[in-house]
Amino acid sequence: MFKIKTLNNISEKGLELFPKDNYEISDDFNEPDGILVRSAKMHDMELPDSLKAIARAGAGVNNIPIDKCSEKGIVxxxxxxxxxxxxxxxxxAGLLLSSRKIVDGIMWTKSLKGKGAEVPKLIEKGKKNFAGPEIMGKKLGVIGLGAIGVLVANAAHSLGMDVQGYDPYISVDAAWGLSRAVNRAVSLEALISECDYITVHVPLLDETKNMFNKDTFALMKKGVKLLNFSRGELVNNCDLKEAIKSGIVSTYVTDFPSEDLLDVENVITIPHLGASTPESEDNCAIMAVQELRNYLEHGNIKNSVNFPDCEKERSTDNRIVVAHKNIPNMVGQIATILANADVNIMDMVNKSKKQWAYTIIDCDKKVNKEVVEKLKGINGIVLVRSI
Known part of the structure; x- marks a missing residue:
């Protein structure tokens, strides 16, 4: 029986995928096998030895101590x-808000309360102050062509925009989903200097933090509209405010408000609503539960942020999985211990991701606890499971 601890409210459409005869779900387990989390902060949590996996129902994992988990063999x-x-x-919606001054117009309209019969005339007289260009025919630069960037690029093209895409690390799956009408920018600098609108869809990493700064703003066309629905720290706010003041950036739309931007003219702050739909919450919960089940029941890894994707259909009923440092002779040492225990390897797969690796081995017989302990004794191994 697997114990799953929930740290946030998780959609029932996901939780109902756990078979009741093999899983228990609660928010107060002390020694869970798996954790489901959304936004709860885990950095100060004690991670029990029983914990095998954490599934974040969402994309960002800043709330999870990744390095600590890796060292403990927690996927x-x-x-x-x-x-x-x-x-x-x-x-x-952000594209349209950045162009048509819709937010300013709505706020101004509300200010007319109490004007009575004058309202229609006042609106006709004042609406010219909120005019803005259409997006059709304008050039949009999409930085980052992952799951979201591809959908944005394709949708913007269908709305008549001239779309330029840039992603030096685009995956095969993303490339297959990208419309052939989306043009490839030869460089980030070329995209930034040519586009009327720029939207960014990259993860927050050391190399992407403050990627929009005084140097990148200096390359942009006068009056560019910048959209950030990825992470606030991708933009240097001090440099942004100078770019707005000088007219380089005409509008900045962000889903990550910070205190220093709340009163800045031409900045539209949205309260992190990107995934705030019932459909998104259901989809994230369903995927997270599927990932947990596939790992706990079969040892397969897909969509891990700290260990490599490593999946294999079972060729026998006896499987061991090993998480370990990505160093020489690990597989050889594992094979030797199994051979000495008269365990035959029927099939196996080994994958690596930076400093970590993961091995799935299907055996001809069940591996006993003594062999498991010998495997755990190999320097560099952080997890051994017999499934």
Missing amino acids: VFNTPGANANGVKELVL
Whole structure:
């Protein structure tokens, strides 16, 4: 019986996928096998020895201590693409909001309360102050062509925009989903300097933090509209405010408000609504539960942020999985211990991801606890499971 601890409210459409005869679900287990989490902060949590996996119902994992989990052999999953459509739709709304001064117009209209019969005339007289261009025919630059970026690029093209895409690390799956009408930018600098609108869809990493700064703003066309529905820290706010003041950026739309931007003219702050749809919450929960089940029941890994994707259909009823440092002779040492225990390897797969690796081995017989302990004794191995 697997014990699953929930740290946030998780959609029932996901939780109902756990078979009741093999899983228990609660928010107060002390020694769970798996954890389901959304936004709860886990950095100060004590991670019990029983914990085998954490599944984040969402894409960002800043709330999870990834390095600590890796050292303990805890696989951390996220759900890339599960909320992509919800974010895409909000980005499209952001494109329109950045052009048509809709927010300013609505606020001004509310200020007319009490004007009575004068309201229609006042609106006709004042509406010219909120005019803005159409997006059709304008050039949109999409930085990052993952699950969300591809959907945004395709949708913007269908709305008549000239779309330029840039992603030096685009995956095969993303490339298959990208419309052939989306043009490839030869460089980030070329995209930034040519586009009327720019939307960014990259993860927050050391190399992407403050990627929009005074140097990148200096390359942009005068009056560019910038949209950030990825992470607030991708933009240097001090440099952004200078770019707005000088007229380089005409509008900045972000789903990640910070205190210093709330009163800045031409900044539209949306309260992190990208994935705030019932459909997104259901999709994320369903994917997270599927990932947990596939790992706990079969040892397969898909969409992990700390260990490599490693999946294999069972060729026998006896399987061991090993998480270990990506160093020489690990597989050889594992094979030797199994051979000495008269365990025959029927099939196996080994994958690596930076400093970590993962091995799935199907055996001709069940591996006993003594062999498992010998495997755990190999320097560099952080997890051994017999499934």
